Amino acid sequence: xxxxxxxxxxxxxxxxxxxxxxxxxxxxxxxxxxxxGAIAYLLDPIADWFEARxxxxxxxxxxxxxxxxxxxxLLLLLVIPTLIGQAEGLxxxxxxxxxxxxxxxxxxxxxxxxxxxITIDEQAVREQLIAVGEFVRDRSGQLATxxxxxxxxxxxxxVLFVLVPVITVYLLVDWDRMVARIDDLxxxxxxxxxxxxxxxxxxxxxxxxxxxxxxxxxxxxxxxIALGIMQLNFGIVIGAFAGFVxxxxxxxxxxxxxxxxGVALVQFWGDWWWIVGVALVxxxxxxxxxxxxxxxxxxxxxxxxxxWLILALAVFGALFGFIGLLIAVPVAAVIGVVARFxxxxxxxxxxxxxxxGAP
Numbered sequence: 265x266x267x268x269x270x271x272x273x274x275x276x277x278x279x280x281x282x283x284x285x286x287x288x289x290x291x292x293x294x295x296x297x298x299x300x301g302a303i304a305y306l307l308d309p310i311a312d313w314f315e316a317r318x319x320x321x322x323x324x325x326x327x328x329x330x331x332x333x334x335x336x337x338l339l340l341l342l343v344i345p346t347l348i349g350q351a352e353g354l355x356x357x358x359x360x361x362x363x364x365x366x367x368x369x370x371x372x373x374x375x376x377x378x379x380x381x382i383t384i385d386e387q388a389v390r391e392q393l394i395a396v397g398e399f400v401r402d403r404s405g406q407l408a409t410x411x412x413x414x415x416x417x418x419x420x421x422x423v424l425f426v427l428v429p430v431i432t433v434y435l436l437v438d439w440d441r442m443v444a445r446i447d448d449l450x451x452x453x454x455x456x457x458x459x460x461x462x463x464x465x466x467x468x469x470x471x472x473x474x475x476x477x478x479x480x481x482x483x484x485x486x487x488x489i490a491l492g493i494m495q496l497n498f499g500i501v502i503g504a505f506a507g508f509v510x511x512x513x514x515x516x517x518x519x520x521x522x523x524x525x526g527v528a529l530v531q532f533w534g535d536w537w538w539i540v541g542v543a544l545v546x547x548x549x550x551x552x553x554x555x556x557x558x559x560x561x562x563x564x565x566x567x568x569x570x571x572w573l574i575l576a577l578a579v580f581g582a583l584f585g586f587i588g589l590l591i592a593v594p595v596a597a598v599i600g601v602v603a604r605f606x607x608x609x610x611x612x613x614x615x616x617x618x619x620x621g622a623p
Contacts (some may be wrong), residue, residue, distance in 0.1 A: 577592045
């Protein structure tokens with residue numbers, strides 16, 4: 265005899281509460297395991313592809329590991345030092361721009377007065393810019409200190425270079441067995457429904473994380489190469505940043521475009537075609553993303569609205585810190601799938617249709 269629905273809800277509610285408490289108290293400890301689990305989930309289809317061609321699981325994981333090490337070494341030697349150097353230069357550029365803001369405001373006010381006959385209270389503008397500059401400088405220092413201290417406590421060298429790869433290899437080797445074991449532990453009464461829900465969750469995650477991750481990589485590479493060819497100062501790091509943030513639609517292009525155009529205005533002032541060219545790079549990126557990349561790599565059935573993503577990142581980041589940022593998108597996808605399932609059940613229930621079963 266099956267347990268009543270109320271009893272089942274009580275037990276599963278207790279299990280969910282325990283799971284949330286574990287995340288709350290062990291967030292820092294679980295960080296390498298969450299990272300490793302995410303990487304193993306992303307690499308599992310590649311291992312399955314090798315297995316489908318006659319290789320055993322261990323050899324498939326070994327090949328993936330060798331390729332990953334080679335790619336990481338290539339990034340470490342060629343790409344990361346350039347990004348770090350340009351990022352440092354970009355921060356120095358903005359610090360210098362903040363210091364020069366009052367002088368630039370005076371020059372802009374003089375130009376506007378001479379061109380249009382409009383007089384601006386330069387003293388008031390200067391005072392406001394100085395106040396804004398001091399605020400930005402103070403907040404930037406606090407933010408940098410907080411980020412560095414958090415990074416030092418959460419993502420240390422051991423986690424990044426030892427624990428995560430080792431845990432990833434173990435999880436990837438046993439991934440199919442773990443999935444089968446979990447499936448064997450599902451309550452038999454609800455197993456078909458749970459499998460259907462998790463199949464939809466897997467499809468959503470695969471479409472968004474794998475597809476959108478590929479889109480971000482392509483866009484970041486395109487922006488970095490295009491801005492580098494145009495010899496825009498800090499173009500590579502701006503392009504990489506724009507591609508990284510592109511998992512939220514339009515946000516990457518807007519933030520990256522504003523940064524690039526701002527730098528271009530200072531670097532190419534008077535050469536307006538270069539500034540227009542920088543803007544066109546991001547316009548082309550948006551056209552390619554919206555008409556080619558996203559429809560073919562992500563699809564239209566992901567079901568993760570940009571506002572929902574931003575809310576998930578904000579809430580889980582505030583509640584669980586760095587570990588919350590790692591699980592925000594997957595949990596948002598899970599909640600979205602479960603919510604759609606709940607709405608479907610509700611629309612077929614007597615609570616919605618009434619005792620007469622109205623359509």
